[in-house]
Amino acid sequence: MDPGNWATDLAGGSEFGYALLWVILLANLMAILFQHLCVRLQVATGQDLAQACHARYSPVVSTFLWVSAQIGIIAMDLAELLGSAIALQLLFGIPLFIGSLITALDVLLLLALTRLGYRWLESIVAVLVFTIALCIGAELLIAKPAIHAVLQGFIPTGEVFKNPGMLFIALGILGATVMPHNLYLHSSLVGSRDLGKTVEERKQAIRFATYDSSLALVFAFFVNAGLLILSAAAFHHTGQPPITDIREAHQLLNGALGSTIAATLFAVALLASGQNATITGTLAGQIVLEGFLKIKGKAWMVRTFTRLAALVPALFVIAYAGEGKAVELLLWSQVILSLQLGFACWPLVRITTDKKLMGTYVAPGWVKYLGIMGTIVVVSASVWFVLSVI
Secondary structure: OOHHHHHHHHHHHHHHOOOOHHHHHHHHHHHHHHHHHHHHHHHHHOOOHHHHHHHHOOHHHHHHHHHHHHHHHHHHHHHHHHHHHHHHHHHHOOOHHHHHHHHHOHHHHHHHHHOOOHHHHHHHHHHHHHHHHHHHHHHHHHHOOOHHHHHHOOOOOHHHHOOHHHHHHHHHHHHHHHOHHHHHHHHHHHHHOOOOOOHHHHHHHHHHHHHHHHHHHHHHHHHHHHHHHHHHHHOHHHOOOOOOOHHHHHHHHHHHHOOOHHHHHHHHHHHHHHHHHHHHHHHHHHHHHHHHHOOOOOHHHHHHHHHHHHHHHHHHHHHHHOHHHHHHHHHHHHHHHHHHHHHHHHHHHHHHOOHHHHHHHOOOHHHHHHHHHHHHHHHHHHHHHHHHHO
């Protein structure tokens, strides 16, 4: 539910109506599957995905996978930075360039929060997520979308492979939902819990951790689907042109929904989503660095590196290409996440289906084949998109 989801859902809903709802559903089902495999990996080996890749693959392959993961984290960080800066502009009128600089400093707040431990971070994330959900829910009540048309949007269609613009948004939705860095993150965070010592206790831990992540992802599905439905109802089905800028959506919401509070709720939820992404990005960056390179880097060094890597292109685009290109950059960051996704999914599937490594916790056959199918979908869509661009 980070700003990348906002960009893709708003663009998809305003341009194609409810037609991409099935993509959000498919992406969430894939996320549930891959998060389950992350749980199995940690329980069976005591390693997160980065550590497992470092131990299993050659230095060349391991380095390639690390670079891929780092690109994904920078892309996510870029989305969080731009989304938060846009929210500050909408709420307080701060120029996007200055807002980006202010947002870059949220690393200081995050570093203070990480000292409190994971449970505090989980509680803070929960508050931010419920803030987003309440804001989007309130706006949906105002928008009153047509239920029949919404349900039709969950029927898959081949149009996505015929329309390059639709495929672009679909890939963005996939990258913004599954997110490769979250696979590294979740496979590590599971290890912070008591997983038990006996086989039965560990199998029970796998079930409960899967229920936990699946429930969170189902909740995320309703929020992300709600955002696309809101965009479709407020803009596409009222004859508005496609939304190309989050700020444009903010300005039009009051008129489209007939309520002055709609735009404020929109901006508050966007700011909450940005701060939510800050937490996951920071933790993922630390895990990837330590797992692949075996470097025990300080949190502030990792965060500073990833934030600068995202800040430089963001400020460059804002300063030289204009603020209007910022949201285009935000959309591309999510497509980049999707293009990197296969490099996280395939090693995860291969490792968790290896009987010698996983032992009694190896993924069952049906999970294995679903994982392979999911990875094929991700890679095929990415290849199709690259070829269509060429």
